[in-house]
Each structure stands twice: as structure tokens, then as C-alpha cells.
Amino acid sequence: MPERRKATPLRRTTLLRAGLSTALLLSTVATGLGTQASAADTPSPTPATRAPASAALITAMQQDLGLTRAEATTRLKAETTARTVERAARRAAGASYGGSWFDAERGGLTVAVSDSSRSRAVAATGARVAVVRHSERQLDATMDRLDALDAPSGVSSWHVDPQSSSVVVSVVAARQDDNDVQAFVSRARKAGPVTIRETRQAPRTFAAGTVGGDPYYTGNVRCSIGFSVYGGFVTAGHCGQAGAGVSGWDRSYIGNFQGSSFPDNDYAWVNVGSGWWTVPVVLGWGTVSDQLVRGSGEAPVGASICRSGSTSHWHCGTVLAKNETVNYSQGAVHQMTKTSVCAEPGDSGGSFISGDQAQGVTSGGWGNCSSGGETWYQPVNEILSRYGLTLHTA
Template sequence: MRRTRGMRLGLSALLVAGALAGTGAATTASASAGEPVAGEALLTALQQDYGLTAEQAEQRLADEAAATAIEPAARQAAGPALGGSWFDPASGELVVAVTDADQADAVEEAGARATLVRHSEAALDTAKASIDTLADSAGAPDAVASWQVDPRANSVVVNVVEGTESTPEVAAFLDEARAAGPVAVRTVGEAPATFAAGTVGGDPYYTGNVRCSIGFSVHGGFVTAGHCGPQGADVFGWDRSHIGQFQGSSFPGNDYAWVSVGSGWWTEPVVLGWGAVSDQLVRGSAEAPVGASICRSGSTTGWHCGTLLAKNETVNYGNGDLVYELTKTSVCAEGGDSGGSYISGDQAQGVTSGGWGNCSSGGETWYQPLNEILSVYGLTLHTA
């Protein structure tokens, strides 16, 4: 059937929105996704993470708010005897440590619970600063993960990787640290690493004022839609830190591209489930047949599923922009979802090109099959 001009405009609208949605679009998408307000989100997190009832979670939030409100005055009441302060979830109280019992009454009059300790916060801060200087000048072993003032322990806590405490370099560092003041040693499971981020299917990325979505991680980068950016364009991640550059891009005719990954980013064989389902591992790219169920992940509308309707379809996006050999689905999408992941089971299928409709009223979308992208650019899919 010959497509009407109105249909062509509908197709084009999603494509353009996907390519030009910027910060404002990202904010709108977040709000329209139905995220709970901050209080509701915290209540849910407390119940899930701490095993609290709804009533217990509400009480904890109220206690924390009260502790936050009185902390400045309670700390000031301790004066030079201040040994630090913290919230005690068991009692729901703010605890303020003091080195002088005479200051306890003043602290409790301010609404906190006082406890007597040996070392002042000022003394602990000085000891911690000395350890900082030690690490700056002599270096710290990789197995020394971190150090901080811990008012509950009333000492500077040095965290080291379990099993390394007695190694010569760690032992020597700890000896010098102890010379700076009161030090406690704790063990941790592994050394820390920066969390720049892994490239994950469905996550947003930016180039100029364009927001699109990551398709799938490949070794060396990720694949996405060609209309999202030209070859050579710089790409920035969800946190606006630099990821890499478009190394190849083709649109119209095709709608595929690949982006190199660097600047502390790495690739992950994962597609985001956006809370609707658990994040999905990618184990291959075997093509699903027409009629199969298929799901899509994108940075605007998250996770949606539908049916694979047709393959090898030529799509007219208007203004002479034809794209060939696309696959059609009944899955909805909206602006900013362009480039995102289509997956069937654990098998990667393709990257979002365009479509019509939206995720409120429904519609149809097309994706660029993944295996063609891998073949054209000589890429290898990152699989679990």
C-alpha cells in the first residue's frame, strides 16, 4: 500500500526527535516514565534494602530528618570536646561524641545523645591529614583501599584488601600511618576501581545536542543508529563524560554506526531492563523469526516488548531518506530511543531506527539488524 504523506511525517517525527532530544527531553522522559517522588522512592528502597515495613521505613525517614535538623546545634554544643557525630538507626537518635563529660549535658539539651570518647574530631582530622601527606609523598600500596575518620570507632580507619595486611609494603604503610595517630585497620574484599561506566544497551549517550541510546556493546565500543551522529563526532555518556567517537556511520540507505570506547569507559554484555525486568545478559546474535516476541530498551521509554512483524522492509523517512532491509516490530518507541537495543531472549537483534506512534497509544518501529552492522565494520559482539 502506498504510504500517505501523513504517515511519512509520523515516521520522520520519531527519527528527528530521537536525534535531537537534548537535556530537556531527557528530563521530560524521566518525569513521564512515572518515577516515584523522592520520598516514595526512599521508602521503597528502605523497605527493600533493609527489610523494613512501610511503617518502620517512614519512622526511619522521620528520625533521620530530625537528626539532620539538630546536628549543627548539637555539634556546636560539644565545643572543642567534639569527637564526631552519627545517626544510630537502632535508637533513631543522633549521637554526638565528646571528650569531656562536662559537655554531655549541653549536647543532650540540644536533642542528641552524648557518648564519651578519648580522641577529639580535630585530633582525628589531623591524623588523617598526616596519612594523606604520607600517601602523597611516598605513595600508598594498591592493596590499601582507603582511609577515613570514623567517629564511631573514634579513630582513623585504614581499609586494606583482605589477606594483604602482613605483606611488607602494606605493613610498612600501616606502621607509618599509626605513627600519625589512632588508627584501626579493617579489611575489604577487593581494591576499589573508578566507576566511569560500562556501555550498556539502552543507556543514553550524547553528541552535540543529540541524545540517542546505546545498542549493544562490541569489543572496542558499541553499535547504534547511523542517524544519531556522523563519523568523527565526539560522544559523551549519561554523566556527560567523554566516551569516544563515531568510527563509522551510515544513513540514509542504512541506519547503523559504531562508537569507539575509551576515557575510562568499558563495554558490558548487558541490556538495561529499566526496572521492568532484570537487566538482560547478551549471549549471541541469532536472528529471531517473524512472529517471535522481541523487546526493546531505550533511554526515553525504557523497556517494552512486542512481536517481530516483518524483515527486509524498506522504510521511507521522508525528504528522500530511504532505509533498506529494516525489520519491523509492534514494539513502541519515542524520541531519544533511537539506536537502542532490540533483543529476543538472550540474543541481540538490532538497533532502533525509527517508527510511528508512541508508548501511550502504541505504534510500530523498525530496527537495523545487528549482524549486518557487525559484518560491515568487522566487529565482534561482546557476549556473556
């Protein structure tokens, strides 16, 4: 959750965070690292002399991903390289591009191609090559056909899975024998290459009623701030409709929802004024230091990722899938990214970040941070593009 606070003596911890964030930002400007990121995929270059992440972030990855300090550091560096390789490999694969994923054990990117004649050109980018049956374009066409179907509540989600070269449909285990679920599965199989998998629970959004903490409020709904943009911040669409007023943790007025979409999408943006300000920071909640945002380079499937929210604060995991349609009770939401990170009510809208690169805003999921679960986010670059916003970066 980016730091944006109204200066007041009522909140010592907030003032401390604001001071630390300002110090981080001033330090960055002084060393000549100030940049701006537009709606395009814009990772900032990482100088060889700069560590891939703070020591506290690496500690959090050790705890949540079961890594040693050396393994966490090595993984972050490899993931930074993978982001660059993926763009070059996609160009080299052309129409045969079948998707990609980060292999944590090997420490590199695997790129799928449906035409083996493109393998040498893709391998030349530094990626490992896997020859598959279907291109991403063919799998996306299957996704479009599934998105046109009405899904029952027993169907959790569906997404393009490059490793199986199919569209994976997740069905709630306890509902898999329901007639309406079986009928949907039958129609899905006719739509193209489909794999059926079980999941434990149906997804839900993570908004919450009014409680204390460090939130923003829309009426009696509490959600979490995502990322600073010039003029405001981005967050989840289910947290408020366009025009709705927004107040901060102290209930003072911040601004209004300038645009909002839910379902179909789950994104929104809020303008910031009335003495509030924005800085390119994601709160670490004392688990890690507050994290500077330096760009929005998209992390591949398999990459490590962390989330910040006003209820469960800071947790990490990995990217499990992209371009997934999530079937909430309110309606389907498209082009989401699934992660192994937990979340809880009130975390909606909060930040997903990989290293120092903004990834997306928390939408919903299943489970909690005691027993575990899965959480989806709406990719931030789509939000920036939709509303013509510019990410506020350090």
C-alpha cells in the same frame, strides 16, 4: 541499552546497575557459559537446565503481549527452536525458499516454498510448509526495483512479505489519493508482485534534543546505546556522523563515531575509552532485570521481541516484517525489520533483543508508548559484518 558506565559517586543507580551487570557476568563466567559472537548469525546454545528468560522478562511479555506466565515461557522456548529450524529449512528449500514466519498460536515455524517438490524435505526439518507463488529471490528482485524508485512522503515503507508472497507497500491513509502516491503505486505494481496496505502515520527517526536521563550525547542530540562490541558499541547512524565526539550521561568523553551510515542504512559504531568499559548487558530499566546478551541468532517474523531505550525504557511486541525499506523524510533506509514495539524520541540506537539474542538497533517509527505504534530496527548482524566487529557476549 548495554551497560557501559564510568565509575563515579554522582550516580548511585548507575553504580548499582554496573554492580548487578558485573555480578551477572561473573556468574556466567563461573558456570562456563562465556562465548563470543562474530558478525555471523551465532546463537548460543541454551542448556536444557537454563530458563529461556528471566522471570522479570516473562512478566514484561505478559504485560505487553497479553500472555500468561506459562504462555510466555512456552513461546520463548518455541522461538528458540524456530531459529534452529529456520536455518535447516532454508537449506532444504534451496532456490525455492520463499521466506518464513513464526506462528504464535501454533507455536512453530512456517516455511514458504515456491516448488512443492521441496515440501517433504522442508517438513523433515520440523517446519510447517506453505506452497507460494514466488521465491524469496524473486521477491527480493522486486524489492530492488522498488528501491530504485523515488518515493513520495505519502509512501511509508515496503517489504518482502512471505505470507502473501508479495512485496507489501504501506501507504499513509490520509495521503493515498495524492497524485504522486498514486503514480508510485502504479510503478510499483509494474515492478513485480505487490500488495498495497494502509498505515496510520509516516515514520520518523527517534533522536532527540538534550534532556536528562541515561543517554549518550552527540552535540545536542540524545540517543541510546545499542549493543556492546569489543572496543565499543553499535547504535543508529542518524545519531552522528563519523568522527563526531560522544559523551555519556555525565557529559564525560566516551569516544568517537568510527563509522556511520544514514540514510540508505541506519547504523554506526562508537569506540569506547577514557575510563569507560563495555559489558554484554541490555538495561531492563527496573521493568525487568538487566539482560545478558548471549548471541545474535535472528528471530523470525512473528517472534516476540523487546526494546530498551533511554526515553521509554523497556517495551515488548512482535516482529512484523523483515527486509523493509523505510521512507524517512531524510531518505530511504533499506533492509530494516518492522516491529509492533513502541518507541519515542531519544530511543534511537537502543537495543532490540529476543530472549538473550541481540537483534538490532532502534531506527525510527510512528506513534508513541502511550497510544502505541510501530518501530523499525537495523539488524545487528549487518552492522557487525559491515564494520568487522565482534559482539560482546556473556
